[in-house]
Ligand code: HEM
């Protein structure tokens with residue numbers, strides 16, 4: 001599983017960090033999220049699913 | 064569920080909905096539940112007529128299309144003419160910047176302030192927030208009683224905001240009170256004029272302090288306003304006023320309302336209070352749940368810039384639409400058991416901080432202030448009881464869902480020696 005954040009939709013509300021602090025970072029510039037790595041380790045897949053369901057803007061995609 | 068609608072039919076069968084009515088303040092969850100079930104895309108004839116978006120999906124989609132649904136406000140101080148903006152009915156006075164701007168103005172302003180509100184920047188205020196919270200509890204702890212709003216949830220965000228701006232802390236009351244009181248004081252109340260004078264005083268003080276920093280730069284928000292640039296040019300006097308006004312108005316009473324309602328909930332639900340007291344790791348999740356549940360900013364407007372259709376909902380240029388964040392946050396299609404506070408609800412994709420580009424710039428600071436207040440109460444006066452007979456809520460909640468008085472008592476304790484300044 002891979003994960004990415006659509007910067008056009010992300011508004012930096014940090015719900016993803018609550019779900020999976022291991023894989024998301026928030027920018028100091030605008031608070032928007034980015035992923036530290038696209039590849040999702042198996043043990044984090046459940047957390048990433050939660051992040052997808054928890055992002056109000058629908059900005060997190062798995063592929 | 065079928066949500067397509069015949070716009071003419073909706074306009075011919077308006078709902079009797081006024082977010083500023085006293086009835087709405089006491090009954091809003093049931094009112095929104097009914098409207099969401101029967102006519103989620105409703106038309107109201109109040110305040111000149113407006114669309115009402117009550118479902119989560121609609122509010123998000125409209126919020127994410129600012130080119131068609133603009134928050135921009137035109138205000139001509141000379142004639143007093145107002146158009147657009149985020150309030151229904153339109154509010155006289157200043158234009159909130161960036162809240163009542165559109166691109167490209169918005170982009171410049173948001174870039175200008177984003178960095179100062181990033182998670183890392185506002186972390187610097189956590190220790191201050193804790194110190195203020197401790198000092199405010201010190202003031203009352205030996206008495207064993209206080210007014211949660213007057214003595215605690217109103218002063219704390221005001222003090223932190225003063226610190227953020229770089230104003231002398233001794234001035235906090237002159238700034239906090241008008242922004243709290245203007246929200247609930249009826250316009251025909253003689254006191255209303257006084258609160259408006261309070262805002263004028265704030266504007267005057269911003270101008271004075273900015274002037275000082277032009278000569279003697281300082282690294283605070285006033286210094287940034289005085290000496291920073293947008294697109295290479297310094298900010299003009301009007302932008303400075305409107306931006307300072309937006310940051311103060313956006314940050315003070317919202318955080319007050321959130322914390323006040325949370326402390327009422329915890330007093331009324333001792334099992335939740337005990338759980339939070341014993342498990343602070345729960346606090347970030349509970350905090351988001353309280354933002355969802357109480358939605359301190361109840362609803363805000365957008366203005367249709369051209370004819371447009373959103374998922375079968377047709378809008379015409381010039382119409383206004385109210386985004387009911389409070390209703391979206393209790394949409395049963397999105398939240399299980401939406402009418403219940405579930406402290407560890409997660410995922411929780413609430414939009415209590417808004418949706419789309421105007422989404423709250425201050426949410427990280429709000430979270431810090433909220434946590435400082437909650438921790439202080441849970442640590443030092445965990446057995447507080449509220450005198451429900453003397454609890455006074457805002458008579459109307461169309462702007463902010465908050466409280467005026469929450470008298471409370473607790474077992475007296477000892478001061479820790481914290482000072483405000
Ligand atoms: C619990 C506390 C808070 C809540 C519930 C809240 C809620 C909101 C909401 C719903 C919006 C979106 C407005 C819209 O849709 O038009 C917003 C925007 C904004 N908020 Fe907050 N807010 C809070 C705290 C703060 C704080 C602490 C600050 C600053 C110190 C702040 C400053 C702003 C500003 C400047 C905007 C406009 C952003 C823009 O237009 O780009 N807010 N807030």
Ligand code: SF4
Pocket residue numbers: 005009010011012013014015016017031032033054055056057058059060
């Ligand atoms: S929860 Fe969504 S909107 Fe928020 S920071 Fe994460 S990706 Fe961005």
